[in-house]
Amino acid sequence: MTGTPRPIALPGLPEPLWLTEPATGSTAVVVFVHxxxxxxxxxNYLFRDLADGCVRANMAAARFDLPGxxxxxxxxxLAAWDKRIREVRAAIASWRADVVVHWVxxxxxxxxxxxxxxxxxxxxxxxxxxxxxxxxxxxxxxxRSEPPLSSADTALxxxxxxxxxxxxxxxLPADMVRTLAGRLTPDRFxxxxxxxxxxxxxxxxxxxTTDPLFRFEADRAALSVLLPQRLRExxxxxxxxx
Numbered sequence: 561m562t563g564t565p566r567p568i569a570l571p572g573l574p575e576p577l578w579l580t581e582p583a584t585g586s587t588a589v590v591v592f593v594h595x596x597x598x599x600x601x602x603x604n605y606l607f608r609d610l611a612d613g614c615v616r617a618n619m620a621a622a623r624f625d626l627p628g629x630x631x632x633x634x635x636x637x638l639a640a641w642d643k644r645i646r647e648v649r650a651a652i653a654s655w656r657a658d659v660v661v662h663w664v665x666x667x668x669x670x671x672x673x674x675x676x677x678x679x680x681x682x683x684x685x686x687x688x689x690x691x692x693x694x695x696x697x698x699x700x701x702x703x704r705s706e707p708p709l710s711s712a713d714t715a716l717x718x719x720x721x722x723x724x725x726x727x728x729x730x731x732l733p734a735d736m737v738r739t740l741a742g743r744l745t746p747d748r749f750x751x752x753x754x755x756x757x758x759x760x761x762x763x764x765x766x767x768x769t770t771d772p773l774f775r776f777e778a779d780r781a782a783l784s785v786l787l788p789q790r791l792r793e794x795x796x797x798x799x800x801x802x
Contacts, residue, residue, distance in 0.1 A: 586618060594630075613787060662681070665681075692741050
């Protein structure tokens with residue numbers, strides 16, 4: 561691990577924002593938003609490795625659990641998720657108002673990214689609504705990740721962005737998925753990170769892997785180098801400085 565995460569309390573909330581800073585001071589902060597069913601480290605420690613890469617590139621890294629996920633004991637609720645994003649933005653602004661803030665979200669959590677941000681908004685394997693929605697059950701029940709998983713369940717949780725074998729016991733209301741899928745519009749993120757076989761229109765950082773979840777150690781190592789490089793060159797993606 562590069563650096564030691566330290567907790568920053570969010571007003572009135574039991575779970576902190578975990579911040580890892582470079583020793584020499586940061587030029588930017590990268591906020592990671594995990595997929596439904598995961599926690600702030602990401603399955604297979606993807607976000608931990610990406611956070612380390614950002615710190616090595618002289619950027620601070622911020623991670624947190626969405627309500628109802630990880631160590632959070634709050635209800636699983638979309639309004640609470642949106643509120644948490646606002647709280648994290650406010651906490652970072654209070655910590656350092658002078659840094660560029662980048663956001664990195666995984667899978668369906670791309671739909672939680674702020675609509676406006678000065679830095680880059682990066683989506684790791686964002687699902688296409690036309691692919692995700694047909695995988696949902698017809699009713700408005702709760703999706704559960706309980707072994708043994710069927711091939712349909714595996715495809716659904718993979719599209720959500722959570723590794724099926726590692727999210728045992730996870731649950732997600734189907735209507736919540738439908739609402740989030742409706743937010744997956746082109747203005748929600750600036751660049752996608754995708755496997756080489758994935759279909760994606762717009763700016764994309766194409767990885768050599770065929771695994772959309774970047775589960776293998778080599779994929780995580782490559783992404784922990786490539787992603788910070790792109791974030792440090794964010795002005796090339798946002799030339800107007802907006």
